[in-house]
Amino acid sequence: MMKILSGLENKISDAVVMSGRCMRHSFRSIDTLITVAIMPIMMMVMFVYIFGGAINTGAVKYVDYIVPGIILMCIMSGAAYEALRINNDLTKGIFDRFRTMPIAKSSILGGHILTSVVFNAVSSLIIMLFALLIGFRSDADILKWLLIIGILLLFTLAMTWISAFFGLLAHSAEGAGVFSYILLFMLFISSAFTPTQSMNSAVRAFADNQPMTPIIEAVRSLMLNEPVGHNVLTAILWCVGIIIVAFAASMQIYKHKTA
Amino acid sequence: MNDQFIIETKDLRKNFISKSKGKKKIVEAVKGINLAVKKGEIYGFLGPNGAGKSTTQKMLSTILSPTSGEVRINGYDLAKQPQQIRQSIGYVSQAGGTDSMSTGMENLILQSLLYGLDKETAQKRALQFTDRFQMSSFADRLAVSYSGGQRRRLDLALGMIHHPSILLLDEPTVGLDPQSRAYLWDEIRNLKEEGITILLTTHYLDEADKLCDTVAIIDYGEIAAEGTPAKLKDDIGADSVLLGFGDINTSKKSGEILSKEIEAQGVKVEDKNVHLYIRNGERELPNILRLLDSNNLIVESISLSKPSLDDVFLKHTGRSLREDDK
Numbered sequence: 001m002m003k004i005l006s007g008l009e010n011k012i013s014d015a016v017v018m019s020g021r022c023m024r025h026s027f028r029s030i031d032t033l034i035t036v037a038i039m040p041i042m043m044m045v046m047f048v049y050i051f052g053g054a055i056n057t058g059a060v061k062y063v064d065y066i067v068p069g070i071i072l073m074c075i076m077s078g079a080a081y082e083a084l085r086i087n088n089d090l091t092k093g094i095f096d097r098f099r100t101m102p103i104a105k106s107s108i109l110g111g112h113i114l115t116s117v118v119f120n121a122v123s124s125l126i127i128m129l130f131a132l133l134i135g136f137r138s139d140a141d142i143l144k145w146l147l148i149i150g151i152l153l154l155f156t157l158a159m160t161w162i163s164a165f166f167g168l169l170a171h172s173a174e175g176a177g178v179f180s181y182i183l184l185f186m187l188f189i190s191s192a193f194t195p196t197q198s199m200n201s202a203v204r205a206f207a208d209n210q211p212m213t214p215i216i217e218a219v220r221s222l223m224l225n226e227p228v229g230h231n232v233l234t235a236i237l238w239c240v241g242i243i244i245v246a247f248a249a250s251m252q253i254y255k256h257k258t259a
Numbered sequence: 260m261n262d263q264f265i266i267e268t269k270d271l272r273k274n275f276i277s278k279s280k281g282k283k284k285i286v287e288a289v290k291g292i293n294l295a296v297k298k299g300e301i302y303g304f305l306g307p308n309g310a311g312k313s314t315t316q317k318m319l320s321t322i323l324s325p326t327s328g329e330v331r332i333n334g335y336d337l338a339k340q341p342q343q344i345r346q347s348i349g350y351v352s353q354a355g356g357t358d359s360m361s362t363g364m365e366n367l368i369l370q371s372l373l374y375g376l377d378k379e380t381a382q383k384r385a386l387q388f389t390d391r392f393q394m395s396s397f398a399d400r401l402a403v404s405y406s407g408g409q410r411r412r413l414d415l416a417l418g419m420i421h422h423p424s425i426l427l428l429d430e431p432t433v434g435l436d437p438q439s440r441a442y443l444w445d446e447i448r449n450l451k452e453e454g455i456t457i458l459l460t461t462h463y464l465d466e467a468d469k470l471c472d473t474v475a476i477i478d479y480g481e482i483a484a485e486g487t488p489a490k491l492k493d494d495i496g497a498d499s500v501l502l503g504f505g506d507i508n509t510s511k512k513s514g515e516i517l518s519k520e521i522e523a524q525g526v527k528v529e530d531k532n533v534h535l536y537i538r539n540g541e542r543e544l545p546n547i548l549r550l551l552d553s554n555n556l557i558v559e560s561i562s563l564s565k566p567s568l569d570d571v572f573l574k575h576t577g578r579s580l581r582e583d584d585k
Contacts (some may be wrong), residue, residue, distance in 0.1 A: 102342045
């Protein structure tokens, strides 16, 4: 028992030290902060003050409508940076160095994952604060907010594991970031910025059935204190499914690349 | 296995599966290496790129798992006690593995923390090492701004931070300017003085010759010869005479005649050159020239030298290591 406990303690302390390193990187690099926080804020401002007037969101204020999509965008670009960092560690021999050391193996990737979660939580918070500044208001109670945070956490983990997979797969940093454009594209063909009713029927069929839409709808309904329907469950299932597949694929490629 | 040896391997092998055009092919990168490295020596793997040096070293450093064979390091069995081995070794890869977006100091502290030191001790240790490896002037800058030599010092310091008894260095001086190279050699010798066993790979002849106590010549995944540089050279037992000709035909013809008429220990034709291993080279040289002259074979250049490790390499593998360097 003592042995198991001290083993667990070592694992945790290794993961903490590793995360410390990754966080230093994330918060130190100015371009990361700009891409992850400033870019979505600019998008939000642009949509709210330029395009928003032309988009019919019914009784919902456009700024309230767009906040979930902007947060997802922020989380995606934050996670995409993790792909670059993992790729860098893999190609520059840093993983190799760690693997010659008596540390918990799980902490090597684990540090990156934990960092991504913390970093995205902070940048999402910045986005929320800015949204409040330009008129975003929520009627949700604390329970609903906890559920929102839970869904966003799951989404962050899903995006982070997808990033980890591409970061491990790519031969160079240039290749590691490509997938984030596909994700961004999926965000645009969803109910993030405009209701899917306004889309043509083929696009709408895709938009309604891809994972982004139920995740956005779930978060939005919760924030606006509206009935959520099955969206919360669908969102959670999508996130968990993506996490499982991306995690398994990442582990496979990690073992292959470091065998 | 024997106590005197700090690193021992028995029939160590590594196969890779490579896929090309959908077909799986097994590549034997390391084909049965037996090592016995003595405590406190500088042991060098000498061989061209792709010979299996780095692969062997990666198995010893626990990064790669062997396909088969036994490994014992510092008394621990690689298959059963990898964590103890990790504690005993420091490994510096060719890429270095420094975190370039952190400062040297941060790199050292991180490394110390990962080896289980507490924050205060880690800080102290890092300071000690910036001093010891003459890094104080640049330890607070991001490693991305370091010169090749500065970066190598940090790599070495990272490998030594937990006071391991064995240091594994993969091509430690590749791409360094002569000054940094000299510094690194001195530092490696200092570590040896402190009782550290060092196992390095190199494809530089002078590095193997001047720095290593024992050299293993590795080619195509096998050890072709092993011994002290002096002994390896002595074993050739002859001086090396290099004759250069105008074209390949002449060199081939000369090679044939020389192997028939001259009592040499080895004659090797390589491109336009003929390599002769011969006792008392100085005295034999006139005879050689007279013989070639009488056959109307024109010699364009001649050099006579005491045997080098390249000659040893050539003798055991049939190729020159210098060609790889071009």
